[in-house]
Amino acid sequence: xxxxRLGWAPYALxxxxxxxxxxxxxxxxxxxxxxGLQDRTGEWTLASVQxxxxxxxxMRALTTTVWLVVLIVPIQFVLAMSMALVVNARLKGSGLWLxxxxxxLGISELAAGIVWVSIFTxxxxxxxxxxxxGLIERPIIWQSSETPWLILITVVLAEAWRATSIIMIILVxxxxxxxxxxxxxxxxxGATTWQKVRHVVLPMLRPxxxxxxxxxxxxxxxxxxxxxxxxxxxxxxxxxxxxxxATDIDNDHVAAAYAxxxxxxxxxxxxxxxxxxxxxxxxxx
Amino acid sequence: xPTTQAMPWRRASGLLAAVALALAACTGETSPTPGASxxxxxxxxxxxxxxxxxxxxLSSQLVPVEEAEKMRSQILAxxxxxxxxxGAESGxxxxxxxxxxxxxxxxxxVIGGLHGEFASFAADGLLMDLSDVADELADLGINExxxxxxxxxxxxxxxxxxxxxxYVMAARSEAMxxxxxxxxxxxxxxxxxxxxxxxxxxxxxxxxxxFPAGEDGLWHRFxxxxxxxxxxxxxxxxxxxxxxxxxxxxxxxTWQYVNPxxxxxGFMQEPLQSGEVWVAWDHTARLIEALRSQPDDMVAFPAPxxxxxxxxxxxxxGLAIPNSAENPDGAKELIKxxxxxxxQATTLSAVSFFPxxxxxxxxxxxxxxxxxxxxxxxxxxxxxxxPSLLPIGLGDQGGxxxxxxxxxxxxxxxxxxxxxxxxxxxxxxxxxxxDTVEAAxxxxxxxxxxxxxxx
Numbered sequence: 001x002x003x004x005r006l007g008w009a010p011y012a013l014x015x016x017x018x019x020x021x022x023x024x025x026x027x028x029x030x031x032x033x034x035x036g037l038q039d040r041t042g043e044w045t046l047a048s049v050q051x052x053x054x055x056x057x058x059m060r061a062l063t064t065t066v067w068l069v070v071l072i073v074p075i076q077f078v079l080a081m082s083m084a085l086v087v088n089a090r091l092k093g094s095g096l097w098l099x100x101x102x103x104x105l106g107i108s109e110l111a112a113g114i115v116w117v118s119i120f121t122x123x124x125x126x127x128x129x130x131x132x133x134g135l136i137e138r139p140i141i142w143q144s145s146e147t148p149w150l151i152l153i154t155v156v157l158a159e160a161w162r163a164t165s166i167i168m169i170i171l172v173x174x175x176x177x178x179x180x181x182x183x184x185x186x187x188x189x190g191a192t193t194w195q196k197v198r199h200v201v202l203p204m205l206r207p208x209x210x211x212x213x214x215x216x217x218x219x220x221x222x223x224x225x226x227x228x229x230x231x232x233x234x235x236x237x238x239x240x241x242x243x244x245x246a247t248d249i250d251n252d253h254v255a256a257a258y259a260x261x262x263x264x265x266x267x268x269x270x271x272x273x274x275x276x277x278x279x280x281x282x283x284x285x
Numbered sequence: 286x287p288t289t290q291a292m293p294w295r296r297a298s299g300l301l302a303a304v305a306l307a308l309a310a311c312t313g314e315t316s317p318t319p320g321a322s323x324x325x326x327x328x329x330x331x332x333x334x335x336x337x338x339x340x341x342x343l344s345s346q347l348v349p350v351e352e353a354e355k356m357r358s359q360i361l362a363x364x365x366x367x368x369x370x371x372g373a374e375s376g377x378x379x380x381x382x383x384x385x386x387x388x389x390x391x392x393x394x395v396i397g398g399l400h401g402e403f404a405s406f407a408a409d410g411l412l413m414d415l416s417d418v419a420d421e422l423a424d425l426g427i428n429e430x431x432x433x434x435x436x437x438x439x440x441x442x443x444x445x446x447x448x449x450x451x452y453v454m455a456a457r458s459e460a461m462x463x464x465x466x467x468x469x470x471x472x473x474x475x476x477x478x479x480x481x482x483x484x485x486x487x488x489x490x491x492x493x494x495x496f497p498a499g500e501d502g503l504w505h506r507f508x509x510x511x512x513x514x515x516x517x518x519x520x521x522x523x524x525x526x527x528x529x530x531x532x533x534x535x536x537x538x539t540w541q542y543v544n545p546x547x548x549x550x551g552f553m554q555e556p557l558q559s560g561e562v563w564v565a566w567d568h569t570a571r572l573i574e575a576l577r578s579q580p581d582d583m584v585a586f587p588a589p590x591x592x593x594x595x596x597x598x599x600x601x602x603g604l605a606i607p608n609s610a611e612n613p614d615g616a617k618e619l620i621k622x623x624x625x626x627x628x629q630a631t632t633l634s635a636v637s638f639f640p641x642x643x644x645x646x647x648x649x650x651x652x653x654x655x656x657x658x659x660x661x662x663x664x665x666x667x668x669x670x671x672p673s674l675l676p677i678g679l680g681d682q683g684g685x686x687x688x689x690x691x692x693x694x695x696x697x698x699x700x701x702x703x704x705x706x707x708x709x710x711x712x713x714x715x716x717x718x719x720d721t722v723e724a725a726x727x728x729x730x731x732x733x734x735x736x737x738x739x740x
Contacts, residue, residue: 056692122546123559138490144545145498145699232499232549233695249684250376 113229174208337366482542495562510598515591594671
C-alpha cells in the first residue's frame with residue numbers, strides 16, 4: 001500500500017542526482033576509456049596502453065602506488081578506529097578531540113605535502129630537532145632519490161596525518177548508530193571491554209568499515225599532491241604519471257590509459273571489499 | 286648622462302640578442318623601422334580616457350605561482366585596463382591557443398610565449414601582424430635583433446620581444462675555498478665542477494652540488510642547452526653519439542657529489558639559501574632570490590664549458606596577438622604597456638627577466654641582479670661561448686620532447702642503466718616527437734633538410 005502511495009515521487013526525486021552522476025561522472029569516465037583506446041587521429045588502437053606499459057616510469061609508479069595502498073590503509077584503520085573509540089567513549093572533552101582530529105581535513109592535499117616537506121627536507125624541522133638533541137651528527141636526507149623507500153615512508157606519514165580523520169568520522173558515525181541496548185545487553189552478560197569491541201562493536205560496524213575501506217583505498221590509488229611535494233621525481237605514482245602525460249607531455253591518450261588503469265584498480269578493490277566484507281541485514285542501521 | 290655605464294644590463298641583453306639572432310635559422314632581410322610616433326606610447330603611460338576594457342593574457346612564461354602573483358600584483362598594477370593573467374604549462378598553453386585559433390573566436394587577446402612556441406603558431410597562421418605596434422614603440426629602442434627574430438622570417442612583426450633570460454651558475458661563498466687548484470670561476474669546465482663537488486664532499490662529508498631535477502625544475506633545459514651542446518657541440522644530431530655517452534658518464538660520475546634531494550628541487554634559490562646546496566645551475570629568474578637576499582654570501586658565475594665549448598641557452602620571450610583575439614585594441618595597449626621602461630624595470634626587479642629595450646630604465650640594479658648580469662656578460666663574451674637555442678617549432682610536442690631527456694636522466698643516472706643502451710632506445714622516441722611536428726634542426730645542430738634526424 002505504502003509503496004503504491006509514493007508512486008513516481010521517489011524516482012523523480014532521484015532524477016537530479018542521477019542526471020548529475022551521468023553528466024559529470026559516467027560520461028567523462030566513458031570518454032576517458034574511449035580516449036585511452038584511440039590514437040591522435042581517432043583510430044581504435046591499443047597503442048596508448050602499450051605506450052603506458054612500456055613507459056620508463058610505469059612499473060615504478062605501479063609498485064609505489066600499490067605499496068602506498070598496502071601501507072596506508074591498515075595504518076590508517078588502526079589509527080582511525082582508536083580515535084573513533086576515544087571520541088565515542090564520551091569522555092570529558094571528547095567533543096574537543098573530534099575537532100582536533102578533524103583539523104587536517106580542512107587542509108588541502110598539496111598544502112599538507114608542503115608542510116611535511118618543511119619537516120623532512122634536509123634543513124627541515126626533523127633534522128634540526130634530531131641534531132639539537134645530539135642524536136645525529138649531520139642531517140639525514142629523507143627525500144633522497146637513492147632511498148625511495150624512505151620517501152615512501154614520509155608520504156605514508158603525511159597521508160596518515162592528513163586523511164585518517166575522514167575514516168574516523170565515518171567510523172564515529174557508525175559507532176553512534178549502534179543501539180545502546182546491545183552494549184547494555186553485553187554488560188548484563190558480563191562482557192569485558194575487549195569482548196564488547198570484538199563481538200558487538202566490530203560486527204555492527206561492518207557497513208561503516210566497508211564504506212570507509214572502499215573510500216580510503218580508492219583515495220589511496222589517487223594519491224598525488226603529497227607524493228609530488230615530498231618525492232619530486234624521486235618517486236612517482238599512477239596519478240602523477242597521468243597528470244604528467246596530460247599536462248607536461250600533452251598526450252591525452254596515454255594519460256587516459258593511466259586514468260583507466262586507476263579506475264580499474266579502484267573498481268577491482270571495491271568489488272573485493274564488497275565480497276570480503278558482506279553486510280547482513282541485521283547489521284544495517 | 287653616460288648610458289652604457291649606468292645600464293650594464295644593456296651589455297648582457299645586447300649580447301644575448303646577438304647570439305640568438307646569429308643562430309636563428311629564420312633569417313630574412315632586415316627592414317629597420319625608422320621613425321617613431323612617440324605620441325602613441327605616451328598615451329599608454331598616461332592611461333588616458335581610452336576605454337581599454339578587459340584583456341585576457343595567456344602565458345607560458347611566469348607560470349610558477351610566485352611569478353604569476355608578481356605579474357598580477359606588481360607588473361600589471363599600473364595598466365589602465367583590466368588584465369586577466371593566465372599562466373599555463375606548455376601543454377594546456379598550446380591547446381588553448383590552437384583551440385581558439387581554430388574556432389576563430391576566443392577570450393585570449395595577448396599571448397606571452399617563447400620564440401620557439403611562436404614559430405609553431407605563426408606557421409599555422411594564428412598570429413596577427415604587429416608592425417604598427419613595433420613602429421609605435423620604436424623610440425624605446427627595442428633590440429633590433431630581437432625584433433628581427435619576432436618576424437619569424439616573414440615581413441610581418443608576428444611577435445614583439447618582451448623580456449629575456451638565460452641560465453647561469455650560483456654558489457655560496459663557503460664553497461669558494463674548495464674550488465679546484467688553478468680553476469678560474471669565470472672559466473670553469475664541467476670536469477672542474479665535478480672536482481669541486483668532490484673537494485666539498487671530502488671536506489664536509491656532504492654532497493653540495495645541486496640541480497633542479499624536481500617536478501617543476503627546468504632540468505631538461507640543462508641537457509638541451511648545456512650538457513649536450515657542451516659535450517657534443519650538437520643536440521638531436523648527437524643524441525646517442527659517443528660524445529653523448531661521455532656526457533652521461535660525466536654526469537653519473539658527478540652525481541655522487543650532487544645532493545640526492547635534487548630530485549625534489551624546482552627552484553635552486555631555495556636550497557642555496559638554506560645551505561642544502563652550495564653550487565647550483567638554474568634559470569636566472571630561479572636563482573635571483575638567493576643572490577638578492579644574501580648578496581654578500583652568494584656568487585653568480587658563467588656556465589662551465591665542456592669539450593665542445595661553453596654552451597648556454599638564451600631565452601627570448603615575446604608577446605603576440607592571436608587572430609582570434611577578443612579585444613585586439615586592448616591587447617595592443619597591454620603590449621605597449623609591458624614594453625615601457627617603468628614596466629620593464631618592474632619586470633626585472635619582480636621576476637628577474639631582463640629588459641629587451643635600450644631606453645633608460647628608472648632606478649638602479651640591485652646587487653643580485655648586477656651579479657647575474659655580470660655572469661651573463663662574461664658567459665656570452667667568452668671566447669669558447671657556444672649559444673644553443675630553445676627548441677623551435679615543436680608545437681604541442683614540446684613536453685614530449687623534454688620528457689625524453691628526463692627519461693634518459695631517470696634511467697641512466699637514477700636507475701644506473703647503461704647510457705649507450707638507454708640512448709639507443711630513447712632515440713626512437715625522440716625521432717617520433719620530431720617527426721610528429723616535422724621539426725627542422727635548430728642551433729647548435731647543423732641546419733637540416735626537412736625534419737631533424739636523431740643520431
